[in-house]
Amino acid sequence: MTCNEFTNRLASLKYPLEISPEMKRHQETCPQCALAYNNAVMLMQYISEEKAVKVSPFLKTRVAAKLDKPVNTGWYARPAILSVVSVIVFIFGIVSANLLESPEKINPMESIASDYYFQDNYGTQLEEIWFNANYYEE
Numbered sequence: 233m234t235c236n237e238f239t240n241r242l243a244s245l246k247y248p249l250e251i252s253p254e255m256k257r258h259q260e261t262c263p264q265c266a267l268a269y270n271n272a273v274m275l276m277q278y279i280s281e282e283k284a285v286k287v288s289p290f291l292k293t294r295v296a297a298k299l300d301k302p303v304n305t306g307w308y309a310r311p312a313i314l315s316v317v318s319v320i321v322f323i324f325g326i327v328s329a330n331l332l333e334s335p336e337k338i339n340p341m342e343s344i345a346s347d348y349y350f351q352d353n354y355g356t357q358l359e360e361i362w363f364n365a366n367y368y369e370e
């Protein structure tokens with residue numbers, strides 16, 4: 233088996249990766265293909281972890297649109313996805329904290345903040361900044 237055959241077959245495998253005895257033999261004698269296999273396993277694990285986290289369909293579309301533009305392996309997208317998610321979690325935390333407050337306690341600053349976060353496109357700008365900052369870093 234050649235390295236090309238190995239990587240082609242590896243690419244066609246579905247999760248969980250079960251390699252044939254023939255592939256296993258090649259992998260044991262070829263450090264390069266062993267590394268490729270390990271990377272594929274890590275990638276598959278990462279993807280299945282990502283799938284386990286529920287994200288809004290809206291966010292998925294946005295991320296997919298960004299990923300389609302430059303030619304990248306997808307690994308660069310990880311910090312970007314994480315920062316987008318953390319911005320959203322952060323904003324959601326503020327919004328839900330405001331919702332839990334009783335109406336009497338709300339001061340002018342809080343109502344300005346909640347007006348901002350209840351807008352249709354709240355956080356869009358923040359999201360863009362974080363996304364682009366991480367995306368073009370390298």
Ligand SMILES: [Zn+2]
Nearest residue numbers: 234235262265
């Ligand atoms: Zn090889």
